[in-house]
Amino acid sequence: MRYFIYLSYNGTAYSGWQTQPNAPSVQETIERALSTILQQPTAILGAGRTDAGVHAREMVAHIDLPLDLEEARHLIFRADRLLPKDIALSRIVPVVPEAHARFSAVGRTYRYYVSREKMPFAQDLVLRMYFDLDIERMNEAASLLPHFTDFTSFSKLHTDVKTNICHVQEAYWRRDPETGMLVFTITADRFLRNMVRAIVGTLFQVGKGRMSPEDFSRVIEAEDRSLAGSSAPAHALYLERVDYPEELFLPLD
Structure with missing residues (x-):
């Protein structure tokens, strides 16, 4: 079985x-x-x-x-x-x-957690930032991700994958009303090694005003990892959910 x-x-x-x-x-x-x-x-x-x-x-x-x-x-x-x-x-x-x-997975969802505040009970599980990020600009850039399929610019170099094609279903930032944390959510059919952290690190450049949403789009189009931002630290990234077709599951009784 x-x-x-x-x-x-x-x-x-x-x-x-x-x-x-x-x-x-x-x-x-x-x-x-x-x-x-x-x-x-x-x-x-x-x-x-x-x-x-x-x-x-x-x-x-x-x-x-x-x-x-x-x-x-x-x-x-x-x-x-x-x-x-x-x-x-x-x-x-x-x-x-x-x-x-x-x-068989049809979707995977990751979330990245950022806090402006000191969090004594979660300091090793979220990324603390000491400056504001422009959420509106980051969301404008993130909304472009579903329009692309080749994510070479956000892939770890020299891996053994056969294709860098991924289909992003959603990508957005929101502020959690309870904790005040800034949370990035991204769902796709598959992810390349280091892909989410590279996307988050590049979106930080947009949020800091060092890159425009149009620049972000050009980074993806270039298919060149050296043009993207540094990868965000790993400790604030979580695999949140894996989705499968219902027909794969057998009755529990």
Whole structure:
């Protein structure tokens, strides 16, 4: 039976989601817990990579198990107890055999959090800025993103991806009325490595008045990473949601 596991993590202590040599990863940590319980090597495959230090309020991974749903739920409960405090497994749901955590996803949503105020209980989880940003100008620039598909200008250089084509569905800034934080939300069918942080860093240049929305558009059109702004720090970026077609999910009863 194939299942989707829903989980969250604070990425501060990890080199990212994906297993890699000589560095701790979220994927490896979860696989180790599952393998310990099942007493055999157990692999999971996530909806995508997150950079070192990036967090996830909702990551999805698929796993194949010779277990019924109740047994699978018990496995997740036991594995969650073995995991460190910065990783949490929330639920497991059955899906059709061809469902794939990465390739079946139709949308991924990230958010970036910025605060002007000192936040003693979240200082390592949001970006503190010491100057104002022009939200209207940044939103004017962000609204251009759905009109483009090639995001080479915001991609990490020398990666192994076959295409830099992405389809952005929405991108906007808003101020949270409760916390006062400035929050950037972006949803797309897929993202390139470092893409969201590069977009945010370039939009900061627009918000500071160093770049116009028209300049932002020209940066994208140039397909040249050197023309974009520096990447925003990783610690304020969160994978918020991964969306899938409803027909992938099997009944829970």
